[in-house]
Amino acid sequence: MIQRMEMHEFDRLYGEYKPRFILIACSYLRDRSAAEDLVTDCFMHFWEKREEIVPVTENIPAYILGMVRHKCIDALRTRQQHLMTQQQIYQLEMRSIRENLAALEECDLAKILFRSEVEEIFHRRLAEMPELSAQIFIANRFENQTYQEIAQRYGISVRKVTREIQRCLKLLREDLGDYLPIAVLLFPHFLDK
Incomplete structure (x- = not known):
């Protein structure tokens, strides 16, 4: 060593x-x-x-x-x-x-940007409507009740339900103005006849 x-x-x-x-x-x-x-x-x-x-x-x-x-x-x-x-x-x-x-593939950025504004217009318009009109619209568009079910629920004719929903849709379309295309994308079943 x-x-x-x-x-x-x-x-x-x-x-x-x-x-x-x-x-x-x-x-x-x-x-x-x-x-x-x-x-x-x-x-x-x-x-x-x-x-x-x-x-x-x-x-x-x-x-x-x-x-x-x-x-x-x-x-x-x-x-x-x-x-x-x-x-x-x-x-x-x-x-x-x-x-x-x-x-990005699932959503449109315009929907994200304008959703709260569109919802605000919806809520404001519904709050300004007569109570029965707003309730009829909500029952049909949010609770998915038929015109017949709504008529029975409120004790009114189906024809009155139809007129109230048409009137609400007309007012909402007017209020939405430029937001209408976005609103149709966001809430398609709320704005169709």
Whole structure:
């Protein structure tokens, strides 16, 4: 067993084993530059700690190769973690893109922008109507009751129900004005005859 290592012995060891160790590291890392850096770091670490390592190590090349192996394992684990993180980010981004695409494909931005304004016009107009007219319209358009059911519910004729709904629709169409195309898209069954 060697007790001390001189510079010329280290140079011989470095020159003989560095290319072999680089090939081994490169076969795992698939990156020549990273393999060279890793092997050089291992040799430098060995040189800095040679006073402690040399007296207790029988096979110095095997010792350095063990360091290369451990550094390769660390590098691959770090790369694996990095790729897993990238994959998670990619998956989150893809999910976000899919959700945004679905949302955009399902809705019209004009509907979103003007929905509250159209609803405000509906509510204001219904509040301004005579109570019976508003109740008839709500029963038909929101509760899906037939004209006959509404007539029975309020004790009026089907003809009166028809006239009240037509009057409400006329007033709503007038109030909606420029919003009418959007209102038809948002509430198609509320504005048809």
